[in-house]
Amino acid sequence: MSLKIKDTIEWVGKIDWELRKFHGEELSTAHGSSYNSFLIKDENNILIDTVWSPYAGEFLKNLAKTIDIRSINGIIACHAEPDHSGALPYLISMMPDVPVYCTANGQKSLYGYYHQNWNFNIVKTGMRVNIGSRELLFIEAPMLHWPDTMMCFLTGDNILFSNDIFGQHYASNFLFNDLVPQEELSYEALKYYANIISPFNKKVIGKLAELDTLNLVIDMICPAHGVIWRDKPTSIIEKYKKWAGDYSENQITIIYDTMYNSTRRMAEAIAEGIKLADQKVFIKLFNSSREDKSNIITEIFQSKGIIIGAPTINNGLTGSIYALLEELKLLNLSNKKGGAFGSYGWSPTSIILINEKLKEANFEVIGEGIKSQWSPDETKLDECKNYGFEFANYFNS
Numbered sequence: 135m136s137l138k139i140k141d142t143i144e145w146v147g148k149i150d151w152e153l154r155k156f157h158g159e160e161l162s163t164a165h166g167s168s169y170n171s172f173l174i175k176d177e178n179n180i181l182i183d184t185v186w187s188p189y190a191g192e193f194l195k196n197l198a199k200t201i202d203i204r205s206i207n208g209i210i211a212c213h214a215e216p217d218h219s220g221a222l223p224y225l226i227s228m229m230p231d232v233p234v235y236c237t238a239n240g241q242k243s244l245y246g247y248y249h250q251n252w253n254f255n256i257v258k259t260g261m262r263v264n265i266g267s268r269e270l271l272f273i274e275a276p277m278l279h280w281p282d283t284m285m286c287f288l289t290g291d292n293i294l295f296s297n298d299i300f301g302q303h304y305a306s307n308f309l310f311n312d313l314v315p316q317e318e319l320s321y322e323a324l325k326y327y328a329n330i331i332s333p334f335n336k337k338v339i340g341k342l343a344e345l346d347t348l349n350l351v352i353d354m355i356c357p358a359h360g361v362i363w364r365d366k367p368t369s370i371i372e373k374y375k376k377w378a379g380d381y382s383e384n385q386i387t388i389i390y391d392t393m394y395n396s397t398r399r400m401a402e403a404i405a406e407g408i409k410l411a412d413q414k415v416f417i418k419l420f421n422s423s424r425e426d427k428s429n430i431i432t433e434i435f436q437s438k439g440i441i442i443g444a445p446t447i448n449n450g451l452t453g454s455i456y457a458l459l460e461e462l463k464l465l466n467l468s469n470k471k472g473g474a475f476g477s478y479g480w481s482p483t484s485i486i487l488i489n490e491k492l493k494e495a496n497f498e499v500i501g502e503g504i505k506s507q508w509s510p511d512e513t514k515l516d517e518c519k520n521y522g523f524e525f526a527n528y529f530n531s
């Protein structure tokens with residue numbers, strides 16, 4: 135399948151409807167994904183990125199229906215990660231001298247994966263390649279999200295090919311942002327940002343400021359995953375600016391694990407207290423062993439405060455809470471408040487550990503948290519309610 139996005143530009147990628155986990159098993163992709171590859175026809179025909187290797191054969195067959203492959207004059211490899219470079223070895227074996235445009239780090243990573251000395255043409259920010267009636271302008275974007283990442287801008291059509299940046303793991307038969315359910319799309323774009331891009335928030339702020347200084351008129355943004363931003367294309371840039379700053383919504387999220395439900399009952403009492411203090415705040419509760427980790431991270435990303443609960447087990451934390459707190463340290467979140475709670479039998483270690491790890495993850499920890507020896511009685515549940523009440527009120531002070 136190839137789809138025209140403009141007179142001389144075709145989408146020649148692969149929609150992966152069945153993908154449910156990405157980056158190995160790290161990231162959930164409830165709506166599948168796509169690997170977007172674009173063919174620009176001009177005096178020089180240019181291919182931008184390819185697809186993941188399991189789909190390389192299918193990709194080449196499709197591409198051959200759109201163009202005689204040997205008449206491709208150049209390949210732009212914006213990013214060496216195998217979900218975009220996977221078909222390169224097969225494609226380049228059909229035309230070994232084809233120029234491959236990539237960053238210096240791109241060459242290193244592509245060589246690292248495929249161990250072949252292709253006809254690498256190293257590009258830097260500001261360099262342009264004339265393809266006939268138009269030019270491609272390169273914009274390096276190191277650490278968004280790999281050292282090799284770059285974008286390129288097509289003059290004339292004013293299209294920014296942004297690779298992973300501005301992507302969404304979202305499979306759709308429609309190629310464009312205005313044709314798909316908006317709530318689903320917004321959630322997938324946010325989930326993608328929270329889980330993949332947020333560790334690089336500072337780089338995002340710098341790169342978007344640099345993009346502004348280039349004064350490009352952008353009519354379309356073509357990311358390497360999901361739909362193309364053609365309706366109000368720059369609104370995703372504005373969203374990234376917000377997300378990369380101290381982003382939060384009016385939401386408090388309680389995440390807990392439990393073996394015998396004591397910690398769960400504490401969580402629900404804390405939620406009651408929050409509701410008493412603030413009728414408007416969204417309160418969400420998740421059992422960390424049952425809810426998908428990538429979804430939990432998305433919820434945390436949009437929360438102004440989180441309260442984490444775990445029972446003490448073997449003088450430590452349960453696995454899912456331990457893993458979540460370790461991952462939070464990697465996400466570079468800022469301006470968020472945190473709290474801790476949990477049930478224990480003889481050593482209330484869990485809340486001490488949760489508080490410590492929240493601080494390490496840059497959360498402002500409020501109070502010492504609340505603990506219950508064994509199962510909480512009515513008095514203890516009232517204390518939990520009060521704790522929730524005070525936690526919510528902290529945002530008003």
Ligand SMILES: Cc1cc2nc3c(=O)[nH]c(=O)nc-3n(C[C@H](O)[C@H](O)[C@H](O)COP(=O)(O)O)c2cc1C
Nearest residue numbers: 393394395396397445447448449477478479480481
């Ligand atoms: C395998 C196991 C190990 C435990 N280790 C500890 C511990 O090291 N220190 C402690 O205070 N309590 C320990 N406990 C007791 C639990 O913290 C206690 O039962 C608590 O009430 C469980 O809360 P929950 O109902 O939310 O699961 C352990 C319980 C289990 C089942």
Ligand SMILES: [Fe+2]
Nearest residue numbers: 213215279298
């Ligand atoms: Fe990537």
Ligand SMILES: [Fe+2]
Nearest residue numbers: 215217298358
């Ligand atoms: Fe990707």
